[in-house]
Amino acid sequence: MKTPFPSQSTPRDVLFRELEAAREHDVDWRGGRLGIYTHFGGDDVLEVAKDASRMYFSENALGPSAFPSLKRFEEEVVAWTLDLMNGSGDSVGSITSGGTESIFLAVKTARDWARATRPHIERPVAVVPRSAHPAFNKAGHFLDVDIRRVPLGAGFRADVDAMAAAIDHDTVMLVGSAPQFAHGVFDPIESLGRLAIERDLWLHVDACVGGFIAPFVRRLGRPVPPFGFEVEGVRSISADLHKYGFTPKGASTVLFRDREARRHQVFEFDEWSRGHYASPTFAGTRPGGPIAGAWAVLRYLGEAGYVRIAGEIMGAVDRLCDGIRAIEGLELLAEPPVTILCYTSRDGLDINAVARAMTQRGWFVTRGAEPPCIHMGMLTLTHVPVVDDYLTDLAAAVADVRAGKVTATSEAVTYGA
Numbered sequence: 001m002k003t004p005f006p007s008q009s010t011p012r013d014v015l016f017r018e019l020e021a022a023r024e025h026d027v028d029w030r031g032g033r034l035g036i037y038t039h040f041g042g043d044d045v046l047e048v049a050k051d052a053s054r055m056y057f058s059e060n061a062l063g064p065s066a067f068p069s070l071k072r073f074e075e076e077v078v079a080w081t082l083d084l085m086n087g088s089g090d091s092v093g094s095i096t097s098g099g100t101e102s103i104f105l106a107v108k109t110a111r112d113w114a115r116a117t118r119p120h121i122e123r124p125v126a127v128v129p130r131s132a133h134p135a136f137n138k139a140g141h142f143l144d145v146d147i148r149r150v151p152l153g154a155g156f157r158a159d160v161d162a163m164a165a166a167i168d169h170d171t172v173m174l175v176g177s178a179p180q181f182a183h184g185v186f187d188p189i190e191s192l193g194r195l196a197i198e199r200d201l202w203l204h205v206d207a208c209v210g211g212f213i214a215p216f217v218r219r220l221g222r223p224v225p226p227f228g229f230e231v232e233g234v235r236s237i238s239a240d241l242h243k244y245g246f247t248p249k250g251a252s253t254v255l256f257r258d259r260e261a262r263r264h265q266v267f268e269f270d271e272w273s274r275g276h277y278a279s280p281t282f283a284g285t286r287p288g289g290p291i292a293g294a295w296a297v298l299r300y301l302g303e304a305g306y307v308r309i310a311g312e313i314m315g316a317v318d319r320l321c322d323g324i325r326a327i328e329g330l331e332l333l334a335e336p337p338v339t340i341l342c343y344t345s346r347d348g349l350d351i352n353a354v355a356r357a358m359t360q361r362g363w364f365v366t367r368g369a370e371p372p373c374i375h376m377g378m379l380t381l382t383h384v385p386v387v388d389d390y391l392t393d394l395a396a397a398v399a400d401v402r403a404g405k406v407t408a409t410s411e412a413v414t415y416g417a
């Protein structure tokens with residue numbers, strides 16, 4: 001790729017016309033056509049997030065002594081999130097740039113804990129369910145930790161016996177998700193906790209999706225299994241602010257059961273001509289906007305606001321489930337405990353063809369691979385008003401496939417680039 005660097009200044013109005021025009025082919029996420037990559041908690045929430053983030057646009061959390069404001073926001077956001085996750089007074093954490101960085105730091109901390117406590121291990125191993133997010137392999141790749149994926153058990157949940165059998169003397173870490181993204185179900189975190197204690201392993205709970213929705217769905221009186229620090233054996237948790245926290249993108253949390261973990265989290269360096277360097281996260285420069293935005297949105301909504309939003313989304317989930325069950329030939333992969341909903345087909349109906357028919361009707365359809373299914377991603381407030389339209393189109397799409405008007409796509413199932 002070869003394009004000359006812009007030689008002259010471009011007037012502001014020209015730029016912004018171009019920025020606006022560039023969106024022409026982007027998916028209409030505001031219209032509820034997309035179930036991943038964006039999260040919407042209401043126009044008022046979006047305004048608060050944008051305004052707070054703009055106020056701290058230039059500030060940098062790399063320098064907490066220069067910006068005690070950001071230090072305070074980070075500490076409060078972490079403390080509030082620890083409260084949701086049933087942490088103790090000794091629990092600690094950081095705001096990171098996203099779920100991937102939170103997972104990276106958890107794997108790094110577990111690895112360095114293992115290096116300190118069992119130095120004979122040359123190449124540490126994490127045993128994870130097959131449904132665990134690819135960020136664990138990305139982290140393992142950078143950190144020289146082998147990620148051993150274990151086939152799932154009943155209901156697409158982690159098979160704890162199979163995970164126990166996969167543990168060997170190099171194993172240092174276990175992972176469970178709350179919920180996992182692939183099918184939307186919770187792994188049995190309490191059983192994993194018992195296994196972790198029995199074998200003295202580091203258990204990380206990936207609550208990137210569930211962290212800011214599951215506690216509020218529970219407050220609605222719906223059954224949500226325990227997954228936080230109230231479960232013995234859980235040593236770290238990742239919970240994404242920029243998903244169901246509805247905060248600006250570039251914000252997640254990584255949390256540790258006790259202060260001791262900090263020692264293995266922070267990177268310190270003393271052989272630099274500029275002096276001592278210490279950093280708790282992967283990033284050096286850390287934008288102030290997402291931190292201030294997260295602080296403002298959490299305060300703006302409060303528990304009451306999040307419970308209200310969770311109620312509206314779960315209402316849509318219920319209506320979608322009822323509608324899907326009512327269409328002959330479709331079935332849910334699992335009863336969605338929270339806000340990820342997947343369905344597949346039976347009796348010879350081709351789910352990939354149904355996916356294509358829905359795409360033709362203007363929905364940005366994402367599919368799951370094992371088993372082939374339509375994965376409705378993470379439902380948020382944009383989806384509440386379009387439930388009836390979706391179900392009407394889905395019934396018509398199934399009819400089109402049955403009539404042979406649409407056949408399957410052979411494209412691979414992807415997430416990301």
Ligand SMILES: *Cc1c(COP(=O)(O)O)cnc(C)c1O
Nearest residue numbers: 098099100133180181206208209
């Ligand atoms: C989104 C997600 C992640 C990764 O988060 P990013 O913010 O995309 O880096 C990790 N785990 C689960 C279960 C997720 O859904």
